[in-house]
Amino acid sequence: MSAHNSDGAWELPHEFRQMQTTARRFMRERIVPAEAPLPHDAYALPDDVLKPLQEEARRLGFWNVESPAEWGGAGLNLLGQAIVAEESSQCKMGLYIAACHAFGWDPPNAIFLGRKDQIEKYAVPALNAGSKTFVAISEASGGSDPGRAIKTRAEKKGDRYILNGTKIWISGVGQSDWGLVFARTGPSKGRDGVTSFIVEKKFKGFSYKPIPVIRSYFPYEINFEDCEVPEENVLGPVGQGYKIAIETLNEGRIGIGAQMIGVAQGALSATIAYLSERKQFGKSLSEFQGIQFQVAQAATELEAARLMVYNASRLKDAGRDIAREGAMAKLLSSQVCERVTSLCVELFGGYGYTKDYPVEKYYRDAKIGAIYEGTSNMQLQTIAKAILRDS
Numbered sequence: 152m153s154a155h156n157s158d159g160a161w162e163l164p165h166e167f168r169q170m171q172t173t174a175r176r177f178m179r180e181r182i183v184p185a186e187a188p189l190p191h192d193a194y195a196l197p198d199d200v201l202k203p204l205q206e207e208a209r210r211l212g213f214w215n216v217e218s219p220a221e222w223g224g225a226g227l228n229l230l231g232q233a234i235v236a237e238e239s240s241q242c243k244m245g246l247y248i249a250a251c252h253a254f255g256w257d258p259p260n261a262i263f264l265g266r267k268d269q270i271e272k273y274a275v276p277a278l279n280a281g282s283k284t285f286v287a288i289s290e291a292s293g294g295s296d297p298g299r300a301i302k303t304r305a306e307k308k309g310d311r312y313i314l315n316g317t318k319i320w321i322s323g324v325g326q327s328d329w330g331l332v333f334a335r336t337g338p339s340k341g342r343d344g345v346t347s348f349i350v351e352k353k354f355k356g357f358s359y360k361p362i363p364v365i366r367s368y369f370p371y372e373i374n375f376e377d378c379e380v381p382e383e384n385v386l387g388p389v390g391q392g393y394k395i396a397i398e399t400l401n402e403g404r405i406g407i408g409a410q411m412i413g414v415a416q417g418a419l420s421a422t423i424a425y426l427s428e429r430k431q432f433g434k435s436l437s438e439f440q441g442i443q444f445q446v447a448q449a450a451t452e453l454e455a456a457r458l459m460v461y462n463a464s465r466l467k468d469a470g471r472d473i474a475r476e477g478a479m480a481k482l483l484s485s486q487v488c489e490r491v492t493s494l495c496v497e498l499f500g501g502y503g504y505t506k507d508y509p510v511e512k513y514y515r516d517a518k519i520g521a522i523y524e525g526t527s528n529m530q531l532q533t534i535a536k537a538i539l540r541d542s
């Protein structure tokens with residue numbers, strides 16, 4: 152189906168608009184009310200509430216939207232994934248638990264670069280159960296240049312690798328059974344010396360502990376102490392782990408951008424509703440032009456970021472390299488998310504600073520967009536390289 156309207160302008164194709172409407176309705180009618188009775192900082196629905204919602208989501212085609220259909224995912228292209236991510240992040244825990252976990256939990260897309268037996272052993276059960284998995288790249292030595300900073304070592308001994316080292320900031324370890332770990336094999340200290348491993352939490356020598364952060368859903372530190380990983384758990388060629396990590400991150404940037412838009416939109420929608428209710432000087436706040444202009448500015452910036460995310464997605468779906476467009480989309484959407492959520496807190500006045508309304512949480516959550524999966528400076532570095540190379 153054409154993505155151009157009768158004037159020749161690009162617009163969201165019909166089937167994507169339908170998908171957006173369905174996801175939006177599901178979020179508003181099923182997820183937001185299910186989450187409402189939970190504490191402000193909760194990050195899990197009770198099982199008896201979650202299970203029926205997961206069944207509904209499967210029927211609607213939203214089960215593991217990023218994973219290939221041949222292995223049990225919904226197999227959406229990147230534009231479809233972005234549209235769903237924008238909606239599924241619009242609940243209080245939505246930035247890190249999409250749709251409160253009703254849409255499953257895609258395993259890292261790099262697992263599908265693995266052998267058939269690896270996919271069947273690890274990815275398929277995770278997809279069926281909708282269970283969490285982790286990706287461990289970052290270390291205390293630095294996350295911005297992981298190809299060089301990784302110090303965790305994997306030494307080959309017979310038919311196993313012995314891992315020693317520490318990873319930090321790793322999301323979801325506590326909730327996962329397995330994940331991908333990037334460790335140094337061989338003498339190289341550069342990007343060519345990193346290999347990717349599928350590591351089960353129950354492997355001997357694996358331990359982990361939480362790292363308290365600004366939000367309740369915390370990441371973890373993982374310690375490998377002579378952790379034994381069978382040789383068959385090497386993912387992809389030995390020494391090619393950095394390439395695998397970068398592939399994971401490039402597409403991830405679009406997802407983060409879409410989530411940032413969702414969070415900003417969630418905050419703005421809640422604020423617009425509040426502005427009509429709240430009265431000062433005998434009028435609704437929404438009647439003051441000063442406030443209207445601030446809301447109009449926020450909505451305009453948000454639309455610009457949204458279009459950049461859609462554009463990067465559709466270019467990637469068309470087979471184009473999107474290093475530059477993906478970096479621009481993540482950079483702008485995380486900046487806009489911070490600005491919009493900050494304004495929303497302000498427009499709620501003192502109430503915006505409390506845990507009685509969702510905007511306080513959206514504001515705290517917004518900050519991470521400029522840090523993980525490549526900081527804002529790293530996005531600028533990618534954009535600058537592309538611009539200077541092309542000029």
Ligand SMILES: Cc1cc2nc3c(=O)[nH]c(=O)nc-3n(C[C@H](O)[C@H](O)[C@H](O)COP(=O)(O)OP(=O)(O)OC[C@H]3O[C@@H](n4cnc5c(N)ncnc54)[C@H](O)[C@@H]3O)c2cc1C
Pocket residue numbers: 286287288289290291292293294295296319320321322323364370519522523524525526527528529
């Ligand atoms: C909540 C949370 C969840 C996370 N989840 C995961 C996960 O699941 N898996 C994982 O592997 N990692 C994860 N991370 C780690 C995250 O990806 C890193 O924190 C991030 O990449 C930055 O690395 P760093 O913290 O070492 O900062 P550094 O690399 O030390 O950077 C510090 C500052 O210096 C800037 N900087 C660095 N180099 C340059 C340069 N050349 N030019 C200009 N500025 C520069 C950076 O932009 C940043 O502002 C998570 C982090 C958090 C906080």
